[in-house]
Amino acid sequence: MAPLLLFLLVSVSLLPHRSISESDSYISSTITTKGLSFAKDLLISQAVDSFVPIRLPVIEKSVRIPFVGEVHMKVSNVTIEAVNVSASDSRAAAGESGIVVVASGASAKLNLKWSYWYDSWFVTVSDEGLASVQVEGMEIGFTISMKNENGALKTFVTECGCYITDLAITMDGDASWFYQIFVDGFQDHITSSVESAITQKITEGAEKLDSLLQSLPKEVNLDDVAFMNVTFMKDPLFKSSSVDFYINGLFVSSERAHVNKACQVSAEDSVFLSDASKMLWISLDEAVFNSASDVLFQAGLMNWVVNEVPEQFFLNTKTWRFLIPKLYKKYPNENMTLNISVTSSPSVMIGVGNIGATVNSDLIINVLDGNKTVPVACIAVVATVSGYVVVIGNEIVAKSELDDFSLVLKWSNIGNFHMSLIRGAVRTFLKTICIPYLNSYLRRGIPLPIIHGFTLEGAYILMPNSRVIIGSDVTYNNSIAAPKIRSFVYRSKY
Template sequence: MTFINDPHYGNSSIEFDINGLVTSAVAKTTNLQKHPQLSLACGGASKMLLLSLDEDVLNSALEVHFKAGSMHWVVDKVPDQSLLNTANWKFIIPRLYWNYPNDDMLLNISMASSPVIRITSEKIEATINADMVIDVVDGKEIVPVACISVIVSASGVVDALGNKVYGRVGLDNFSLALKWSKIGNFHMSLIQGVIRVFLNTVCMPYLNSRLGNGFILPVVHGFTLQDVYVLTSAEQLTLCSDVTFNASSLTSLSRM
């Protein structure tokens, strides 16, 4: 991170502009050439602290996780467990059942590219491009039988409490394409309804459980954000807050 421009002094505030991206420990990156002039007036109320994140910062964090190979998920349990058995697909994908009658299945999901976040004044949008490999558990062997490209459009909102920011997301739309298959060609329209149920009952709740854990904001030790106001605008997420200080935290830190 880099401090840019000179500090802006007000009657009761000092404003700093900080420029930077999230990157891995071994990667190098150039600074953004965006120098927004921020105001400490947020939602009509003056706040002690303003933290503004450009969507490029969030996307750079997602890219770090993508390149690290951490965006991978194997699904072996769903609310309707019969969906993960070939018998339930007998009339939808006949060759799947003929080749592997009454076998359990796994869904091996990995990102085909880094997710992309777009921030607007109304909401935060995300585009997720994933490959979903259908694996059949044939005895002790796991056999990949087909791969489906799934592109998901989702949107959500952000909230904050204390020194954490939380989010929740919902499905907007999705598209499917068959990438390869060992069980013959089958039209995506045949499985679209099942995939919609899967996205709404498994994927979205999973994402919301992760987002619901919250992400810690970079706040100085001993300080706690209070009465946080979250605002989205074109390409930016802004958090305005008052700050409380715990003197005992400073005392404990000085003893270390």
């Protein structure tokens, strides 16, 4: 049963832009009817394996037969060996109070041992044998509801039932006269035992699922300094054809502990995507990206000393003699280093169809004068970059390019010099050194809150104002996660 709710931990709603708050939701999700169908098929695959074998209790009964007397009958070793559920005859849908799963036309096979005995004159007559039972037309249904409890999903079964319409018993042995007596005496008992056993198994499965979901981590590591807060911020919202979930989604410093409060998102914040061609949608507010930027900035990871470049002559005052003559005059033919320090957390902006950022930094020119590093000038660089994002596996990966930049001389120990003279050299430096360095980090990707074992497939991205929206199907790989779940792939036909 676990895959149903594990799968439900991912998908999308569109939330209006708002100021960043740790008690709010910045990753929201909707699982569509198609996604519920996938989850249902996966659930059935696992549930059937976990159901069997089921041992039923011993049944005993006594009946009085004319000319024979009182006959004592017993059924033991009653075992449900197989349960068959057709995916085409089952359905899953979102209801007002939870997710409703119904399987119609299911069948089951049982084996059992029968026996009887009675006293005839001074002799006890007895016999025993085996029997098989074929159950047809079995209807199984249950409703799973969920609520937020301390940032995790609390799951429970609100309704559960099993109903059998037909049961056929085949007995082995020579007591043909006993067959009808046996059927009349035990058919109802076997029927109710099977119905009760399957209902109990579903309830037990929901309890195990709840324990599993409660134990899931509430954070996804980005690296050693940051993690994504994936706690749930409010109860799931059940609609007529979808289920919405709300996750905090902000990145937090690994050294910082915080507790989330109740989310104040209203039902009006959720706008259902009508396109149900994908199983799930994942929406990330630009606040998610800005929180990652802020955490990395606060951790001091946006400072960089450049002392080696592919064309090393670039870091020599001789190369700069026509650009900054005073630099070469004071430090002729000396090696240089460049210190780049981002001065504020880069601001990520998502517009319609594009994503970009503004980066404010200081570029300090150092000269290696003997054993000393001498700062000679500081230039404020404000760069705007743009790029695109793609989904690779379960991560959002980006690539950026330089759009434009401006230069302002903040201070200099070698006198003033014109920014227009060095603009070409700085552009080359930004495009050939800084942007590739930035892209090497962006290629590492930002993790999406996808449960281990599930992988996005055929994902595409939409970018309305202030958010990135991912529409995707999902695959499940049993070699990664629970061994009882078969490999299952459901691809969009669109």
